[in-house]
Amino acid sequence: MQLNPWALVAIVMVAAVTYLLGHRSSRFATTTHDFLVARRTVRSRRNAAAISGEYLSAASFLGVAGVVLKDGADALWYPIGFTAGYLLLMLFVAAPLRRSGAYTLPDFVEARLESRSLRRLSTAFVVFIGVLYMVPQLQGAGLSLAIILPTPAWLGAIVVTILVALNVIGGGMRAITVVQAFQYWLKLFAIAAPAFALCAVFWTGGTPDGATPLAAPTSPVFLENAHIDVKTNVRLQVDDLTAVRVRDPGATADHEAVWLAHSEHEVAEGTMLTFPAGASVPVVTGAPVHNDNWLRPSSSGTDDLLSTYSLIFATFFGTMGLPHVLVRFYTNPDGKAARRTTVHVLLLLGLFYLFPTILGALARMYVPKLLVSGQTDGAVLLLPSAMMPGVLGQIVGAVVAAGAFAAFLSTSSGLLVSVAGVVSTDMLPGRVKDFRLATVLVIAVAATLAVVLRPPDISISIGMTFALAASTFSPLLVLGIWWRGLTWPGAMAGMITGGGSVLGALVYNNACSYTGWYMPWWSEQPAIITVPAAFAVTVLISLATRKHLPVDVNPIMLRLHAPDPLGFMRDRAVARFGQAEEKVRMGKGRHRK
Incomplete structure (x- = not known):
């Protein structure tokens, strides 16, 4: 891959600004109250931008365009679900959760159900969900740097790890609030400006020479001779008779092959494939082969329909169970501000998700080779240079690279704060130095897993995380807030049932990826079974x-639902975190930075 100096400059600038903003904000963070909840003085619009910056992860910036490239209309449920989940969060969870006065999700669990055992189980799930979500962010950073710059895939993960750890260690929630708000607007610009530029190129030039229109009843074709290095074991299907040169792993010479129409072929990791210009593009088995099918929702049977509904369950209910999203509502001054924050988030996310969808459709025509290599998550990064050769394409690509890097930094920061906060308060004494120690331990585990584990499609791995959150914390929160009959044995049994089922599906799915066993739909999208269960x-x-x-239970429910002006809301653990003294000492300061 040729070095893009503009992308290198853009990434360095994003890293520098991120560090400087975090360092500046960390000067005001001196207590545990600052590190965990930013002194609960973050206003709704600032918090909405920070939540959006944190939530728009690698799955949003890179993965949505990648699954649109591969799956077409079926992939639109990802951005719809990622956004619509906040509607449920606004209606059922945001305001009562803030009124609980908790500092972390396990803290809310204990406040509502008075069970230390359930709190410990909740802590375990928060850590697991956070690490499971953080790993694809770091892997996405490695993928991005490997595509843009001639670097090994692990380097991007390490760079993001160091930057995120420095900011979180320096000031916790107080430091990253400003950073994440800035990074939302950076990501919006980095996805919107290239989308407008590339759409202008498409409208003025039309369909590229030799490409098939997106509505044509044929496969996409290679626009030029394509040399593809297959990064993972894959099963490909072809629609037409296709000539291909194959270099097997470890071999020094190619051999000619002919793939028959409507056939499937196993391709091993490390294989080099060369296709002539105009040849039909093979696709991963199960993905739409023809463009006209790609434009229509899947109608290939009950399994696909169940998988789609399962994805809807995961994304709609999973959002209200994500610890790193919920912890940001603890930073609002009151319940009303928390609900207003959620309304703003809906607007910001809806605006953002317009653009990855457009870029995924353009990638189907201009970079179809990604359907073969399995690196569809790189569509947003490779599309500018494919559509705009030369320096201009490199500059547009640099803007995209800056946004992608911001996505990894902001989401990883939020995840790290939420998990480190839980570890420091539930497994350690809860002081500032304990928070910093927990930060180092958590990020070290996540970085190790990111380097060791095989990276799947980012959106698919994030979808499994949403399924786990939907199957554990979503029932606990909805029933805990709205049903006074919830008991801690019931909540614990539900978490074990839902979470254990998702983890079982995850283990089986990973075993299938290494052994070649049959992979049923529920192993990738189990939420339609696990959430109702x-x-x-x-x-x-x-x-x-x-x-x-x-x-x-009656005073607790009154505190969760009483209007804020009545004054029933109070923070927990005042003596432990020194909040009363902080209000006297810092009462004049409000967190507007």
């Missing part, structure tokens, strides 16, 4: 264990 088990066990209802 978790809700049902939680309700049934709670009804059977009514003697474990908290003795003060």
Whole structure:
């Protein structure tokens, strides 16, 4: 891959600004209250931009365009679900969660159900979800640098790890709030400006020479001779008779082959494939072969329909169970501000997701070779140079690279703060130095897994994380906030049922990727089974264990639902975190930076 000096400059600038903003904000962070919840003074619009910056991860910036390139209309459920989940969050969770006065999600669990055992289980799931979400962010950073610059894939993961750790260690939530708000606007510019520029190129030039229109009942074709290095074991299907030169792993010479029409072929990792210009593009088995099918929602059977509904369950319910999203609502001054924040987030996310969808459609025509290599997540990064050769394409590509790098930094920062906050308060004494120690431990584990594990499609791996969040914390939060009959044995049974089922599917799915076993739809999208099961088990066990209802359930429910001006809201653990003294000492300062 040829070095893009403009991309290198853009990435260095993003890294520098990120560090400087975090360093400047960290000067005001001196207590645990600052590190965990930014002193609860973040205003709604600032918090909405920070949440959006944190939430728009590698799955949004790179993965959405990649799955649109590969799956077409079926992939649109990803951006719809990622956004619509905030509607449920606004209606059912945001304001009551803030009124609880908790510092972390396990803290809310204990406040509502008065169970230390359930708190410890919640802590374990928060850590697992956070690390599971963080790993693809770091892997995406490695992929991006490897595509833009001639660097090994692990280097990007290490660079992001160091930058994120420095900011979080320096000031925790206080430091990253400004950083994430800035990075949302940077990401919006970095995806919108290239989209407008590339659409202008397409409208003035039309369909590229030799390409098939997106509505044509044929496969996409290679616009020029394509040399493709296959990075992972893959099964490809072809629609037409296709000549190909194959260099097997470890071989020094190519051999000619002819792939028959409507056939499938196993291709091993490390294989080099060369296709002539005009040849039909092979696609991964199961993906739409013809462009006209790509434009229509899948109608290939019950399994695809169930998989789609399962994705909807995961994204709609998973958003309200993501610890790094929920922790940001603790930073609002009150419940009203938390609900207003969610409304702003809906607007900001809806605006952003217009653009990856457009870029994924353009990639189907201009960089179809990604369908073969399995690196569809690189579509946004490779599209500018494919459509605009020369320096101008490099500059547009540099803008995209800056946004992608910001996506890795902002989401990784939010995840690290949420997980480190839980580890420091539940496994360590909860002081500032404990938060910093927890930060180092968590980011070290995530970075190690990112380098060791095989990277799947980013959006698919994030979808599994959403399924885990939807199957564990979503039932607990909805029922805990709106049903006074919830008991801690019921909540624990529901979390174990839902979370254990998702983890079982995840283990089986990874085993299939290494062994070649049959991979059923539920191993990739289990939420349609696990979420209803978790809700049902939680309700049934709670009804059977009514003697474990908290003795003060009525005052707790009143605090969650009473309007803010009535004054029932109060923060937990004042003595532990020194909030009363901080309000006296820093009462004149408000966190507007």
